[in-house]
Amino acid sequence: xxxxxxxxxxxxxxxxxxxxxxxxxxxxxxxxxxxxxxxxxxxxxxxxxxxxxxxxxxxxxxxxxxxxxxxxxxxxxxxxxxxxxxxxxxxxxxxxxxxxxxxxxxxxxxxxxxxxxxxxxxx
Numbered sequence: 013x014x015x016x017x018x019x020x021x022x023x024x025x026x027x028x029x030x031x032x033x034x035x036x037x038x039x040x041x042x043x044x045x046x047x048x049x050x051x052x053x054x055x056x057x058x059x060x061x062x063x064x065x066x067x068x069x070x071x072x073x074x075x076x077x078x079x080x081x082x083x084x085x086x087x088x089x090x091x092x093x094x095x096x097x098x099x100x101x102x103x104x105x106x107x108x109x110x111x112x113x114x115x116x117x118x119x120x121x122x123x124x125x126x127x128x129x130x131x132x133x134x135x
Contacts, residue, residue: 019049019057026058030066037066043080045069045087 014020027034037056040046046065048056058066065087072078072086 014060017059017061019059019062021058021063023048023056023058026063026066029063030070032070040066040069040080043084045080045084 021029023034023037027037037046037048041048041056046058046062046069048058048062051057069083069087072083073080078086
């Protein structure tokens with residue numbers, strides 16, 4: 013079994029799996045919506061992550077009627093949200109470590125509200 017990010021699928025296989033024309037995949041790449049890996053012979057190889065992203069693009073365009081420019085904005089916002097969630101998780105982990113020690117370092121301030129913990133880092 014291949015890993016989620018391992019590029020193993022040729023463009024013809026992906027087109028067949030998703031029931032789309034290979035030119036659609038080339039267009040998505042041209043628009044910057046997907047970035048398949050390339051072999052040394054310049055053949056496109058797609059991972060399962062790429063296929064799932066293409067499925068999302070197809071859902072947004074076909075079912076929701078969003079154009080490719082809108083899809084690009086949505087994908088960028090989704091990536092930004094994913095990065096922010098990772099940062100929040102890291103901050104929560106750090107906060108739990110601080111709470112276990114029972115003290116907060118002087119260079120940090122912790123504000124607790126009803127359902128959120130906010131850590132303010134000073135540069």
